[in-house]
Every structure is written in structure tokens, then in C-alpha cells.
Amino acid sequence: MSDLEGNFDVIILGTGLVESIAAAALSKAGFKVAHLDNNSYYGGDEANLTLDELARWADNRSTPLEKYEKISSYLVAQRTKFTSITRSSAVPDHARHYSISLAPSLIPSVGPFISSLIASGVSRYGGYRLLERVGIYSSSKGLQNVPGSKGDIFKSTLSLIEKRRLMRFFKFATGKFESSNELQGHEQTPFPEFLQSKFSLPQEIVDAIVYALAFCASTADVTLHALTRLRNYFQSAGRYGASPFLVGHYGGLGEIAQGFCRVSAVNGGVYILDKKTEDITPPSTSADKFVAHLADFPSPLTAGVLIAADDQLPESLQPLLTKAQNTDESLMARCIAIIDQPILFPPVLSSEGLSGDGVNFAPVSSGEEDAGGQSSASTRLASALAEAPLVDTSIIIFPPCSVEGGSSIKVAQAFTTGAGTFSAPEGKYVVYVSIPIKDGEDPEALMEPYLNTVFSLASVSEPLFKVAYVQHISFPSSSTPTIDLPPIFVTPALPPHVAEISDYANSAAESLFNRVVDHLKAKIPQAWTRERSGEEGGGDGDVFAEIMVPMWPPLGDEEEAGEDE
Amino acid sequence: MSAIYVKLGCVESPSPLWAHRRLSLLADFLTSLAHHCIIHRLFYHDLQSPQLPQWQALHLALQTRSVQVKLVLLGEAAVGKSSIVLRFVSKEFQPNKEPTIGAAFLTQKCLLEDRVLRYEIWDTAGQERFHSLAPMYYRNAQAAVVVYDVTKAASLEKAKTWVKELQRQANPNIVIALAGNKIDLVQSSPSGSGSSSAAESEDEADDATATPGEAATSGAEAENLRQVPREEAQAYAQEAGLLFFETSAKTGEGVTEVFTEIAKNIPIESILASSRGAAGRPGTAGIRPGTQESVNLGENQPKSRDACNC
Numbered sequence: 001m002s003d004l005e006g007n008f009d010v011i012i013l014g015t016g017l018v019e020s021i022a023a024a025a026l027s028k029a030g031f032k033v034a035h036l037d038n039n040s041y042y043g044g045d046e047a048n049l050t051l052d053e054l055a056r057w058a059d060n061r062s063t064p065l066e067k068y069e070k071i072s073s074y075l076v077a078q079r080t081k082f083t084s085i086t087r088s089s090a091v092p093d094h095a096r097h098y099s100i101s102l103a104p105s106l107i108p109s110v111g112p113f114i115s116s117l118i119a120s121g122v123s124r125y126g127g128y129r130l131l132e133r134v135g136i137y138s139s140s141k142g143l144q145n146v147p148g149s150k151g152d153i154f155k156s157t158l159s160l161i162e163k164r165r166l167m168r169f170f171k172f173a174t175g176k177f178e179s180s181n182e183l184q185g186h187e188q189t190p191f192p193e194f195l196q197s198k199f200s201l202p203q204e205i206v207d208a209i210v211y212a213l214a215f216c217a218s219t220a221d222v223t224l225h226a227l228t229r230l231r232n233y234f235q236s237a238g239r240y241g242a243s244p245f246l247v248g249h250y251g252g253l254g255e256i257a258q259g260f261c262r263v264s265a266v267n268g269g270v271y272i273l274d275k276k277t278e279d280i281t282p283p284s285t286s287a288d289k290f291v292a293h294l295a296d297f298p299s300p301l302t303a304g305v306l307i308a309a310d311d312q313l314p315e316s317l318q319p320l321l322t323k324a325q326n327t328d329e330s331l332m333a334r335c336i337a338i339i340d341q342p343i344l345f346p347p348v349l350s351s352e353g354l355s356g357d358g359v360n361f362a363p364v365s366s367g368e369e370d371a372g373g374q375s376s377a378s379t380r381l382a383s384a385l386a387e388a389p390l391v392d393t394s395i396i397i398f399p400p401c402s403v404e405g406g407s408s409i410k411v412a413q414a415f416t417t418g419a420g421t422f423s424a425p426e427g428k429y430v431v432y433v434s435i436p437i438k439d440g441e442d443p444e445a446l447m448e449p450y451l452n453t454v455f456s457l458a459s460v461s462e463p464l465f466k467v468a469y470v471q472h473i474s475f476p477s478s479s480t481p482t483i484d485l486p487p488i489f490v491t492p493a494l495p496p497h498v499a500e501i502s503d504y505a506n507s508a509a510e511s512l513f514n515r516v517v518d519h520l521k522a523k524i525p526q527a528w529t530r531e532r533s534g535e536e537g538g539g540d541g542d543v544f545a546e547i548m549v550p551m552w553p554p555l556g557d558e559e560e561a562g563e564d565e
Numbered sequence: 566m567s568a569i570y571v572k573l574g575c576v577e578s579p580s581p582l583w584a585h586r587r588l589s590l591l592a593d594f595l596t597s598l599a600h601h602c603i604i605h606r607l608f609y610h611d612l613q614s615p616q617l618p619q620w621q622a623l624h625l626a627l628q629t630r631s632v633q634v635k636l637v638l639l640g641e642a643a644v645g646k647s648s649i650v651l652r653f654v655s656k657e658f659q660p661n662k663e664p665t666i667g668a669a670f671l672t673q674k675c676l677l678e679d680r681v682l683r684y685e686i687w688d689t690a691g692q693e694r695f696h697s698l699a700p701m702y703y704r705n706a707q708a709a710v711v712v713y714d715v716t717k718a719a720s721l722e723k724a725k726t727w728v729k730e731l732q733r734q735a736n737p738n739i740v741i742a743l744a745g746n747k748i749d750l751v752q753s754s755p756s757g758s759g760s761s762s763a764a765e766s767e768d769e770a771d772d773a774t775a776t777p778g779e780a781a782t783s784g785a786e787a788e789n790l791r792q793v794p795r796e797e798a799q800a801y802a803q804e805a806g807l808l809f810f811e812t813s814a815k816t817g818e819g820v821t822e823v824f825t826e827i828a829k830n831i832p833i834e835s836i837l838a839s840s841r842g843a844a845g846r847p848g849t850a851g852i853r854p855g856t857q858e859s860v861n862l863g864e865n866q867p868k869s870r871d872a873c874n875c
Binding site for chain 1: 694697701
């Protein structure tokens, strides 16, 4: 056994969400996985960091190059992914009590990601909280709550005809709209235009649907994609509560990536973090496997397949990749601010309450609600605001033209988490502000009016701490799959969309898992027969190649451990 | 003596025999309730079984008073972390146990006066081997058992670094127990069958760092194997504010005491208060009444997906 110590089926470089999901699935399928990361922390570009780690993260990517004697290829790649980084010089106290996400996300309650969380058992490792509020901002009306359900629409102050139009739209959006007359020929029409022309909805409602319910990023987002998202969110509402979205504890996706890594470890995956990969030699005529040499590590690791985050791949292997000819790059200006006051939302009025169930049309009884539920529309006074319940986990949408000096086509979002998700100490809040930008635009100038608005909504003049940066995300523009020869599978970049990133990561991991399993079946039948020989009694690879491997086999009843079988 | 850790992914449907066992287990449990035993084993799943609705009612009744405690194991590879838990949970010992594979966590109920304490025991899953234990591992842990091997001085040093790590990273109220394991190796065997320790020494010896296999020991020879004097470890534990035990997963000596003492030292009232406090916090007003702050993902199946276009 000991001579097999360094032999694996798969070596995975990077512990980002996609790599971690793939590691868990491959380990569960019985493959030997070695999972490595250059960083001392889990999660890669989806990591959750303490404040001091975040400060170091920012410094490593912004310190002038001449100050480095030697710089790793990982850091070189990271410095092109994250640019224009600035941060407050002083890190506040209790830095370790923060858990800041590099990829803030809302997890839809129905979708492939949540299914994977449950099917893999990762859901039992961590906690989740419902998104409490979605707010929409306009310069004229300030911050308003966005109704959370159909029931809320009935209770709202809209005119009867508007309600009917809106209900007609909801019926359309939750149904099989793909084959509907309304959509024919308008799949690629900008969504706001579609809503106005086909459903005659007033601007204010269009804004709420397009930006705060469907989370479109600009006025140009196309109808079909937005409608598909919207239908998914409608299906998500009510599964765990009124909100369609969950927010993971301790910073979300980074913590979840650690959960998937634990599943891999529990199934035999070997974890080596914070070790520099000195070199990886590809399979050749003399050796049929990748051989990885790690710094300060006794023996090399070998494997037939390599999975890597693009920035963790050693330089020597880069030329082997068939680079996609054209890549589209999208840029997202981001700012993470720590504030010591909650954002003040208007109280949830009984007429537009978020507290009702989707099917509960009855007025919310005051007995079940505290201060917020009892106030009526006419008492929206400062005193009511002061008594309004503190909102811990929320997202505020700034549609185009909603803030003076802000963008007229792009949407900014301010996602806030607090002690309720254990991402900040009691009384402190982490606000993630983001807005898509174009190359050449000044991120700081673009961000400023939104930041100032957020701070004024929380009645703070200055944040305790602030990190601002621009994230570059490049996608191959052609959809033709790249040929992976030698077997290096590079994981794709994740879209910066707050509510899409988790499902996208899951789909990417699933496709990766299937490709790797197919490859191992075809190229390394012994790995395959070794795994299955106990059940199937041996045989040749071709027979076994027909067997489908599920991404998540049924969970065993681990909790019954202790009984004799 | 078959594998105790049920490997993820293999499902077995409960046979009538299982159902029978459940009943006898419960009968056992009720007896122990009556006798006010402090600790009794009880499996969460048994009570949750849909086949036994009457027990579900009982379960709910108990659940209202039960406190869930996350307990994490820490320590160098091959000091016997999993073996201690195995002894505690199933009263068993497996010589030549493979390094830990296959258990997400184990649960064990502990009866403490009028309260049920449900331990959720997390094993490192081998992630400590290359210092790659994720912070997620210690999150919300209310208790930790840091294990060292009394026959390996270096393992106590490693234990001390884990204690520091916990004090730096984990919940400030965490109850930490230091356990010096494998004391059967340093005790002269009264029956003269000292060879039993040979089996123990092979325990987990497949790891490169494991104790090399010792021959049968007796008397003074056994004491010679000891590299960590009890007094030294105890003094450190006292200084660092840890509970201290010497244990043998092989014989069971001291194992139950570790978990009982932790149970007595857990600030149960404050755990209960904080969970009550959380549920009643103003921030929950936006969530439908009765919904807890934390969402249990496994609870609700998605609504029918008739809108799916396929």
C-alpha cells in the first residue's frame, strides 16, 4: 500500500467552488483525489477571508512589482484578474471575527446548486439564512421594499388595473412562456422594453421586476434569459420561507467550498494547502502520468488527470493548453465596506409585507408580528423608522438613473450581511457594492455616488474599513469545447452575477465531473475496474464504460454509525 | 466487529431486524430515563424513523429540551482520535484501523440530569495531515477534544498548537478537553497478557508517523514507553484552562469520562439562551412567523415543478 501513497487518479489545483464540488463528486465516485492549493486558505476566488486576510489579499495584488524579488505565476495571474485595488490603511479590531466573501452570493432555494448541497450532504455542515429584504432605490422615493410574493401584490397600493396587468404577467412568467405568443420573436429584446410593450406596465413596476426580481445587470439584458431566471426565483419562493434566496453563514460560497472539500476528504481525498507547486511534468513517452513536485514535500504526486483553476496551473503547462482564440472580458467594480450601523429600511407595512406566505392573502395579524407589522401606511414617520426592525441580511438595487451621478444604463447592487450570518461581529455590517464597468472607466468615480447613498441610508459618514477593486472575468466567446490533450481540465471563470454564480458553478462542476469520468473510463480502465470490480466481478473497460456514474450517489446514513452491520 | 463508519453512498434499507433493534434501543433508553442515568446511547435516526410515529412524538418532547453540541476532534495523525470516538459511541475498539475515511460526523445523545445533550462529533477526515484543516471545521464548535499519545512527546507539542489555534479561531466559550491516549501501552497488564498492547500499537500504524509496533510489554518496560508524564500534561492543561484526562480507546478507560465532564462544563443555559435570543431577535421580522433564523436545507422538498418545460 505504501508505494501507492503518492499515486492518484486526479490531481486538482485550486480549491475554488467549481474545483471543490468536482473534488467531492470524484472522491464519492471512488477516484483517488489529491487536492492542492497555492493559498493557505480554501476557496480561491470564492474564498471567505477574515479582515486581516482580506487586507493581505489586497496588498499581495497591489504592491508594486519591483518590491517583489520573485513572484509566483499564480500571483501574476491574480494581479491581472484583480486590478485598481485600494484599501483603508488601518484594519479595525476583531479582524478575525469577520468572514468576508470574495464572491458574495444569493443562493436560489430551488436549483442545481441547492440540490447538490443536499445530495452531497454539505448542507449539514453549515448554516443558511433567508435573505430578509430586497430594496429598490430611487432618487425621488428613496429606499423602498420590494414585494416578496404574489400575496404582497394583492395587498399593495397599486390600482386595480395595474394589479390585473401584473397578475397577468406573473401568470405568464411562471408558465411555459417559451412557446407563448407574447415571447415569439422577442427572446432577444431588452427586458424592460418587452415588459412595457407586451404588458403595459408602468415604469416603476418595470424597474422593480427587471432589476430587483430578475436581477438584470443593465437596461440591455435580454428577455428570454431574464424570464428564465425570474421563473426559477418564483419557484424558489416559499420553499424555506417567503424569500426565494438563501445566504450562507460565514461568508457563503467560500464556506460551502470548504464543505465540499470535507466531503472529498471524508471519502479519501488528500488535502495539501499552502505548498508551492514547483513543477508538474505532463505524461510523456517515458511516463504515462502527470508528476507533481511540491516544495517542502517528501515525495512527488502522480495522477492520470489534472484539473486546474487557470491561475493555479504551473507556467510549464500553460503552452499545452489550446487557448480559446477570443475571450470576452467583463469587468465588475467592487467595494467591500464595513459599517457599524444597519441600513435603515422602511418598516414592512401590512399592505406590502414580506412576511406573508405566497398563498396567504389575509392581512398579517398583529399578534404574529412585532413593530413593523403593526404600522400602517400613513405612519411612515421618522419615529417609525427608528423603531423599525433592524435588517441584517439584505440587498438594495440601484436601477439605472436612480442615483445622481450614477450610471444611466448599469445597475448597482449593495448586498449587506451582518452578525445574523456570522459574517461580522454583533453590530457591524459588511456591505458589498458592485457595478459592471467598461474598460477605461474610472471605477472609483463610478462607485462613489452609490457608496455615499449606502452610507447615508445607514447614517454613517465613513466606513470602518474599505477595500475597492475591479474584477476581470474572461469567458471564451466561442462555445466550441476546447480539446483537452494532454488531460488537463481547466475550470471556467464564474459570472459575477450575485444570484447566478452558485448554480453556474454547479453546472460547470457537473460538466467537469462528467468529462473527467468519461476520460478516466476511456483512458485508464484499471482505475475504473478497480473501483467497480467488487460489485461487478471484473471485466474489461469497454463494458464498464457503459455504466453511468451519478454525480451524487445516495447518502449513506452516517449518523447510524456505531451499529454492527 | 464490522466497519463502524458507514461509508457515504451505500444505502441499505432497514430490515425488520433493524426495526426490532430500534425498539429495543428505545426500551433501553426509556429504562435509563427512569433510572436517571447520566449517559445513554441513543440514535437520533431511530427516533426520527417514519415507521415509529409514536416515538416521533416522544422525540419532539425530548427535542424541546435537548441541546445540540458540536464537538470537534483535534490532534496529530494516529494518536487515536477516531478510536476514542468509536469507543464512546459504540463501545468498540478496532485494532489496525485505517486512517479515518468515511464519516461526516457521528451523533450521540448524552442524558444530563433533565436535559438531553446531543453530541455531533466531527472527525478531521485526515485533513490535519498536511495542516489543511478548514476553518469551517471549528465553526460553532462548543467543545473540542484535543488528543495526544502518551508514548509520543511530540504529539503533546502538536496538541498545544491545536489548543492555541482553537483559542484564537473558535467560539470563545468553547470547552476544551486534553486527552492523553494509549495509556494501556504504559500500564503493566495485571493479567499478564501484556501482548494485548501489541495490537494497540499497530493501531493506525499504517500512517508513517504512527507509533512503531512495540513488542509485548510488562511492568517497568511499559512505564518506559511513556514519554509524556501525567503531571506534565496535567500542569499544562491547568494552566491553559483545559479539562484533562488520560484515556485508552482500547480498554475504554477514561473515555466516557471525557464526554461526561465536557457535558457538565458546557454552558448549556447560555447556548439555550442564545438560540432563544436569536429566534426572538428583531431581525427576524421579515421572515414568516415560526420560521427559525437558520434554515434547514434538508427539510422542505421543492414544490412541484410543473412549470418545467420538458
